[in-house]
Amino acid sequence: MNRNNSERLFAEAQKHIPGGVNSPVRAFKSVGGNPLFIKHAKGAYLYDEDGNRYIDYINSWGPMIMGHTYGPVVEAIRSAAEKSSSFGAPTELEVHMAEVIKEMAPNIDLVRMVNSGTEACMSAVRLARGYTGRNRIIKFEGCYHGHADAFLVSAGSGVATLGIQSVPGVPGHVAQDTLTAPYNNIEAVKSLIEKYPNEIAALIIEPVAGNMGCILPEPGFLAQIRSLCTRNGIVLIFDEVMTGFRLARGGAQELFAINADLVTYGKIIGGGLPVGAFGGKREIMEKIAPLGNVYQAGTLSGNPIAMAAGYQMLTTLKNHPEIFADLDKRTHTLADGIHDVLEQKGIPHTINRLGSMMSVHFGKDKVTDFDSAKKCDNQMFNKFFHHMLNEGVYLPPSAFESWFISHSISEADVHATVEAVRKF
Numbered sequence: 001m002n003r004n005n006s007e008r009l010f011a012e013a014q015k016h017i018p019g020g021v022n023s024p025v026r027a028f029k030s031v032g033g034n035p036l037f038i039k040h041a042k043g044a045y046l047y048d049e050d051g052n053r054y055i056d057y058i059n060s061w062g063p064m065i066m067g068h069t070y071g072p073v074v075e076a077i078r079s080a081a082e083k084s085s086s087f088g089a090p091t092e093l094e095v096h097m098a099e100v101i102k103e104m105a106p107n108i109d110l111v112r113m114v115n116s117g118t119e120a121c122m123s124a125v126r127l128a129r130g131y132t133g134r135n136r137i138i139k140f141e142g143c144y145h146g147h148a149d150a151f152l153v154s155a156g157s158g159v160a161t162l163g164i165q166s167v168p169g170v171p172g173h174v175a176q177d178t179l180t181a182p183y184n185n186i187e188a189v190k191s192l193i194e195k196y197p198n199e200i201a202a203l204i205i206e207p208v209a210g211n212m213g214c215i216l217p218e219p220g221f222l223a224q225i226r227s228l229c230t231r232n233g234i235v236l237i238f239d240e241v242m243t244g245f246r247l248a249r250g251g252a253q254e255l256f257a258i259n260a261d262l263v264t265y266g267k268i269i270g271g272g273l274p275v276g277a278f279g280g281k282r283e284i285m286e287k288i289a290p291l292g293n294v295y296q297a298g299t300l301s302g303n304p305i306a307m308a309a310g311y312q313m314l315t316t317l318k319n320h321p322e323i324f325a326d327l328d329k330r331t332h333t334l335a336d337g338i339h340d341v342l343e344q345k346g347i348p349h350t351i352n353r354l355g356s357m358m359s360v361h362f363g364k365d366k367v368t369d370f371d372s373a374k375k376c377d378n379q380m381f382n383k384f385f386h387h388m389l390n391e392g393v394y395l396p397p398s399a400f401e402s403w404f405i406s407h408s409i410s411e412a413d414v415h416a417t418v419e420a421v422r423k424f
């Protein structure tokens with residue numbers, strides 16, 4: 001497979017952009033080799049600058065749930081752009097956007113739009129601190145909530161991929177307010193709460209973790225978290241930046257029948273444009289400026305092109321719940337197919353999956369938290385990744401990332417992917 005143009009562009013990019021990329025995991029640093037430069041995409045497929053075609057299992061890290069160039073979203077963007085790309089004043093579309101979010105996640109009373117998942121999580125934590133008058137937060141090892149200072153403690157995603165232990169630039173006094181517990185370990189959460197009574201403002205969690213590979217909450221884990229937070233006056237924040245509108249119409253909240261106090265969104269909510277949102281209980285949300293003094297703002301928040309794209313995407317998902325069943329079925333077939341082939345080959349592995357999120361870890365042991373994810377054979381993953389890439393299958397270039405299946409991926413694509421694994 002000829003990748004000359006990607007190689008040339010990466011050499012050029014490194015002269016001007018740190019590491020040649022605008023977000024670290026894109027650089028292929030942990031798997032080795034050169035990243036692909038993408039020219040365009042359609043449906044299930046990416047096309048690189050050398051004209052090679054790949055089945056896309058990243059889907060922009062989640063947003064492209066319908067696949068690329070989904071007609072209604074493209075049309076919405078085009079027609080919004082003609083009316084100006086920004087006003088910095090309220091628009092009718094923002095009202096509709098808030099309404100559709102509330103219809104999909106009915107426990108949300110008020111919602112504010114921002115420009116990324118990072119901003120959503122950062123703002124939700126500030127709000128929880130302002131509301132409770134407490135400073136500490138609990139997060140889980142290997143969970144990723146964006147790159148705000150408070151979250152870069154035992155973080156997943158690129159921080160895990162690059163093996164960064166502690167992030168220079170995050171002040172110690174900020175990091176010390178972030179308490180961490182292993183995912184799926186309720187006892188660890190209990191002891192943190194006992195150790196710091198009346199000091200914990202919020203507990204933030206990915207209800208299904210997707211930034212250390214895909215890791216499912218064990219039965220009852222989220223419900224226990226919910227009741228611990230309620231009993232101790234801790235604001236429960238579900239970070240649904242990844243799971244929101246991917247696992248079900250109402251996201252993980254609906255799937256697990258648990259209401260968080262605040263919820264953050266990103267990725268799918270913008271239909272591929274830079275959008276995030278946080279929302280929740282009226283009593284808490286009313287503390288935000290201009291109603292309250294917890295300040296939060298954004299020049300481009302609620303941007304009309306982004307709202308047009310996001311609204312169209314959410315409306316599609318709201319009106320077509322069968323999409324979630326289709327995605328589940330297709331991903332199930334994929335996971336089973338890969339499992340069978342790896343088993344025939346005698347390669348020890350774990351495939352964790354929920355709906356259209358999944359990941360493949362190599363090793364004998366179950367993967368239930370960050371420690372078990374880190375113990376997997378990542379050399380094997382790197383070989384697997386490059387093998388699949390050469391077969392025209394674009395997987396996340398890290399074992400610490402989830403795969404995302406789009407609605408454009410067909411049975412035939414799944415079959416081709418499984419056949420590619422057979423050649424590994």
Ligand SMILES: *Cc1c(COP(=O)(O)O)cnc(C)c1O
Nearest residue numbers: 116117118144145146241242266
């Ligand atoms: C991607 C992600 C974020 C950060 O979103 P950005 O838009 O990259 O800032 C936060 N939380 C989770 C769970 C994510 O997957």
